Amino acid sequence: MWSRRSRDILNAIFRGGASRQRGRKLGAFSVLLSLFAASPALAQSANGSSVIVGSFSQGSLSDWRTRSFKGETRYEFVRDPDLGSTVLAATTDGAASGRYRKIKIDLTKTPFLNWSWKVTKIFPGIDENVKSGDDFPARIYVVIERGPLGMRSLALNYVWASQHRTGSEWPSPYTAQVRMMAIDSGPKGLDTWVRHKRNLREDLGRIFGEEINEIDAVAIMTDADDHKGRAQSYYGDIWFSPE
Structure with missing residues (x-):
């Protein structure tokens, strides 16, 4: 029998925040069991090449799964006039659902996480340090599986923050096993594409205080x-690279 605390931790690992409704907790708990029950094959980079995780410019969500927590954030492919290419648009109206992909990445070979996003609005007045303010117009995050059924798993969320300043780091209001990092913040850069490259291996080592060489999702x-x-908000391609 799993305790409520166990369910909260598992839910927080996936979302960065546990549901306040029991049905949502149990639903998230079920999908997390499937998320960690079967470990994905290690994604190899040939001759130091990049590992593609999200080929959104190709209109592909192959191997990406959906998880709904409350209502549905709508994810659909659109043509972005600024880029002249296909991107993944995410639209929410009081809802929370995400897309995830189980994939093992060897960070000793491809430690850099690359992505781009465009955010059209932030959430003024919320407090991102508390559960009622755990909302972000855009987030990309990674999961490191630990323990039986992921009970000691870790997660790092890169977010576009409404409150915290760029570069801020803080624990999720639900569990210290999930950490947040504001990569962009506030209104600066709204309605424009922002590209990022993070040395994920270094970020994980600094934030969690240990060497982490693989991620699982x-x-x-x-x-x-x-x-x-x-x-x-809009998401461009996601990939890992050697440099």
């Missing part, structure tokens, strides 16, 4: 359920 989410807001 990558996820994205645009959510506004806790404060019942609205948001529309």
Whole structure:
């Protein structure tokens, strides 16, 4: 029998925040069991090449799964006029659902996480340090599986913050096993594409205080359920590279 605390931790590993409704907790608990029950094959990079995780410019969500927590964030492919290419649009109206992909990445070979996103609005007035403010117009995060059924798993969320300043790091209001990092913040850069490259291996080592050489899953989410807001954001391709 799993305790409520166990369910909360598992849910927080996937979302960065546990549901306040029992049904949502149990649903997230079930999908997390499937997320960690079967370890994915290690994604190899040939001759030091990159590992593609999300080929959104190709209109592909192959191997990406959906998890709904409250309502549905709508994910759909659109043509972005600024880029002249296909991107993944995420639209939420008081809802929270994400997309995730189980994939093992060897960070000793491809430690750099690359992505781009465009955010059209932030959430003024929320407190991101508490559960009622655990909403972000855009987030991309990685999961490191630990322990039986992922009970000691870790997660790092890179987010576009509304409150915290760029570069801020803080624990999830639900569990210290999930850490947040504000990669972008506030209104600066809204409605424009922002590209990022992070040395994930270094970030994980600094934040969790240990050497982490593999991750087990990558996820994205645009959510506004806790404060019942609205948001529309866009995601470009996601990949890991040697440098």
